[in-house]
Amino acid sequence: MGMDTAVSSIGARARTRRAILDAGTAVLAKNPTASLADVAAAAGVGRTTVHRYFSERSDLIAAIGVDVLDKIGAATERARPGDGPALTALERVCQEYFELGESLAIVFDESLAATWNWESWEEETEADRALARLVDRGREEGALDSRLDTDWVIQVVWSLLYVAWQRSRSGDTKHNALSLCLHTLRKSVGAAP
Numbered sequence: 001m002g003m004d005t006a007v008s009s010i011g012a013r014a015r016t017r018r019a020i021l022d023a024g025t026a027v028l029a030k031n032p033t034a035s036l037a038d039v040a041a042a043a044g045v046g047r048t049t050v051h052r053y054f055s056e057r058s059d060l061i062a063a064i065g066v067d068v069l070d071k072i073g074a075a076t077e078r079a080r081p082g083d084g085p086a087l088t089a090l091e092r093v094c095q096e097y098f099e100l101g102e103s104l105a106i107v108f109d110e111s112l113a114a115t116w117n118w119e120s121w122e123e124e125t126e127a128d129r130a131l132a133r134l135v136d137r138g139r140e141e142g143a144l145d146s147r148l149d150t151d152w153v154i155q156v157v158w159s160l161l162y163v164a165w166q167r168s169r170s171g172d173t174k175h176n177a178l179s180l181c182l183h184t185l186r187k188s189v190g191a192a193p
Helices: 003-030 036-043 047-052 057-079 086-098 128-139 152-170 172-188
Strands: none
Touching: 003 036, 003 047, 003 057, 036 057, 036 152, 047 086, 057 086, 057 128, 086 128, 086 152, 086 172, 152 172
16 A cells, blocks of 8 residues: 555545544434434444444544544634633633534533543643633733632633523524623623723
C-alpha cells in the first residue's frame, strides 16, 4: 500500500467515524433509547460499519462524551473569553455554547446519564478554567454581581443554556431562545447599575 493510499484510507476512516459520531449525537438527542442500528441508518452506513468503530452502544456514548468536551473547548476558544468587557465575553461564550445544541442536549438528558461512563467529565478542563477566570474577572471589574460566587454564576450559565435549548427544541426559534437566554443572563448575574 502506497503512502497516498494509506493517508486516503486514514482520512476515509476519520470521516466515517465523524459521520457516526454526528449521527449518534443527532439521533440520541431526539431519542435517547436509539439503537446502534438507528445511528447507522442516520449516518448512512451499515450496522457492521458502526460496530467496527463502536462495538457497544456504551462505547459510542463514551466517544460522544469526549467529542462534546472537545467541542466545548473549541467553542470556548472561539468565544475569546479573555477579550473585551467580561459581560460581553460571557455572552459570547453563551452564544458559542448554545450553538452546540444537540451535542450538549444529550449531556443533560437524564435517561442517558445512567448509561454513560464519562470519567473525563469529572476532570476540570481548560474550558472550565477559562470560564471560571472570565467570571472572576467580571466580578473584579464590577460587571458581574460580586455577591454571586464563581460556581454559582457558572451554574446559572449552564442552567440558562439548558432552558434555551429546551425552548428551541419545543418550537421557539433559536434566535428568540438565545435572545431570552442572554437577556436573562445579563439581568441575573450582571452587577446592579
